[in-house]
Amino acid sequence: xxxxxxxxxVMIVDPYTLMRDGLRFKxxxxxxxxxxxxxxxxxxxxxxSRKLAPDIAxxxxxxxxxxxxxxxxxxxxxxxxxxxxxxxRTVCDVDLRRALDAEVPGLLHQASRFEDICDAMRAVYAxxxxxxxxxxxxxxxxxxxxxxxxxIKTRSDTLSPREQQLMVVLALGKSLKKxxxxxxxxxxxxDKQKVSLMKKLNIHDRVSLARFAIREGIxxx
Numbered sequence: 001x002x003x004x005x006x007x008x009x010v011m012i013v014d015p016y017t018l019m020r021d022g023l024r025f026k027x028x029x030x031x032x033x034x035x036x037x038x039x040x041x042x043x044x045x046x047x048x049s050r051k052l053a054p055d056i057a058x059x060x061x062x063x064x065x066x067x068x069x070x071x072x073x074x075x076x077x078x079x080x081x082x083x084x085x086x087x088x089r090t091v092c093d094v095d096l097r098r099a100l101d102a103e104v105p106g107l108l109h110q111a112s113r114f115e116d117i118c119d120a121m122r123a124v125y126a127x128x129x130x131x132x133x134x135x136x137x138x139x140x141x142x143x144x145x146x147x148x149x150x151x152i153k154t155r156s157d158t159l160s161p162r163e164q165q166l167m168v169v170l171a172l173g174k175s176l177k178k179x180x181x182x183x184x185x186x187x188x189x190x191d192k193q194k195v196s197l198m199k200k201l202n203i204h205d206r207v208s209l210a211r212f213a214i215r216e217g218i219x220x221x
């Protein structure tokens with residue numbers, strides 16, 4: 001770690017020039033942090049990290065971008081002194097699941113306030129973890145002491161295979177009666193599963209369920 005008076009060094013990776021330059025300006029202006037590099041793609045991440053060993057790497061990702069997490073895992077393995085914070089464009093269970101599996105210490109999203117970004121950088125720099133509240137709300141409610149790991153379940157992970165099948169059918173706009181026919185189950189069973197899956201996902205209507213399924217890549221309309 002740098003000395004107490006030294007700024008926390010930060011590397012930014014974001015494909016959007018406006019976002020990247022704006023964040024760099026705020027980071028440098030803070031006095032507490034020092035941006036040592038900003039890049040538009042993942043190609044430079046490993047080489048630059050090996051050379052500069054920044055304290056923090058802020059890495060933006062596109063929706064459902066698995067390749068970003070491959071780079072992140074390499075970075076965490078090869079330059080363990082660099083704390084990684086992933087910043088997806090949207091809040092979704094897919095990216096949350098990937099972050100948990102990779103044990104990424106920081107997870108924000110594009111709409112995060114700069115104050116939250118600073119809090120995340122301080123926490124990760126100190127060896128702790130920081131996940132935005134929007135992501136924490138997507139965890140299985142039974143989770144107590146949170147620490148990123150493969151064992152942590154998201155709300156989606158708590159769905160049974162039957163509930164997942166029913167969600168797909170309902171998200172496609174089909175009626176519960178039609179779902180019964182396709183899944184070969186009784187109406188009573190289907191209704192019980194619908195109530196259960198919506199409770200687990202904290203979703204309360206069919207429109208929101210459809211939006212969830214589309215955003216998570218479960219269905220493609």
